[in-house]
Amino acid sequence: MSAAAFTHTTVLLDETVEAVLTDPAGLYVDGTFGRGGHSRLLLSKLAAEGRLIAIDRDPEAVAAATTGETRVTDPRFSICHAPFAEMREQLAALGVEQVQGVMLDLGVSSPQIDNPERGFSFRFSGPLDMRMDTTRGESAADFLARADERQIAEVIKNYGEERFAVQIAKALVARRVAGQPVRSTDELSKVVAGAVKTREPGQDPATRTFQALRIQVNGELEELEQGLKAALALLAPGGRLAVISFHSLEDRIVKNFIAEHSKEVFDRRAPFAAPKPLALRALERIKPSNAEIKANGRSRSAVLRVAERTDAPLPAEPQGRYGKGAKR
Helix, strand or coil: CCHHHCCCCCCCHHHHHHHHCCCCCCEEEECCCCCCHHHHHHHHHCCCCCEEEEEECCHHHHHHHHCCCCCCCCCCEEEEECCHHHHHHHHHHCCCCCEEEEEEECCCCHHHHHCHHHCCCCCCCCECCCCCCCCCCCCHHHHHHHCCHHHHHHHHHHHHCCCCHHHHHHHHHHHHHCCCCCCEHHHHHHHHHHHCCCCCCCCCCCHHHHHHHHHHHHCHHHHHHHHHHHHHHHEEEEEEEEEEECCHHHHHHHHHHHHHCCCCECCCCCCCCCCECCCEEEEEEECCCHHHHHHCHHHCCCEEEEEEECCCCCCCCCCCCCCCCCCC
16 A cells, blocks of 8 residues: 555644744744645645745655645745754755744654554554664664663663563563564564553553654654754744644653743842843643544644744853763
8 A cells, every 4th residue: 555545634733833823924844744734734824925844754754745646736845854853954955044933743643653564553463663764774673683681671661661661671582582583563562462461441562662662763752852952943033833742751851841941040149130031932732622632532642832932042052071072
């Protein structure tokens, strides 16, 4: 089945576009194009002189934007094949230094989940891949084939918040030592099911392990941290950052980033002086409506956080032993 055959329902569609759009004539970035739900709605609201640059690391998403019936033909639109952490470099190559808004939808798209060949879901039998960008990097199966028991346990515990991480790691390594390394999604599901003794009602035992391996393979949390810094550096004063996260690890990073850059700083040496504002102003935290959750169960865990760039300067990069240019 072709990638175009898989459909995707965009989460928090209207809320995200409404939050990020402050100037119809501005330049915007969709750092996670997916199948273009947010991009297409934003384009419909831009003025003739507006512009949207999309980014996606998944070659199938880029193909959906540029070829076939799903392609975006709007001349105000362009797309780059890259991780969103590289948005500054990608935009610099296009001669862009500032933008009016950045959207990030951190979820795995339905075409990725529903295509067995991508290996994201325990609901289908397929190769244990899980790479967002299938042109580079190691697959989940490759990671499990080379990592030791401690590394596997740490990934499953830290990225999946799985309390049976050690037991799962032991089972995976024992299978590998026996000459039967896990190479498919259904093999992994069976190993996890045998190692996980209890699970929350309604949740498959493999849920947390699949999440953990996906995060590991794609470096998702590191990319998010880098991408947020890149977005902040690109935003013009008054520009908006809108980020949709789907699990607590992502949301914690977004929440802490906004908080870190939106608190006023008081000078203890001058207690009566006005506080110095920082580079962001936190605006909203939005959850899907009951109607959206009923229509699209995959939206249930989504959280949209919105912040606005102030005209305060960005903090200097840290110097010193572990600062910029330091050797570790």
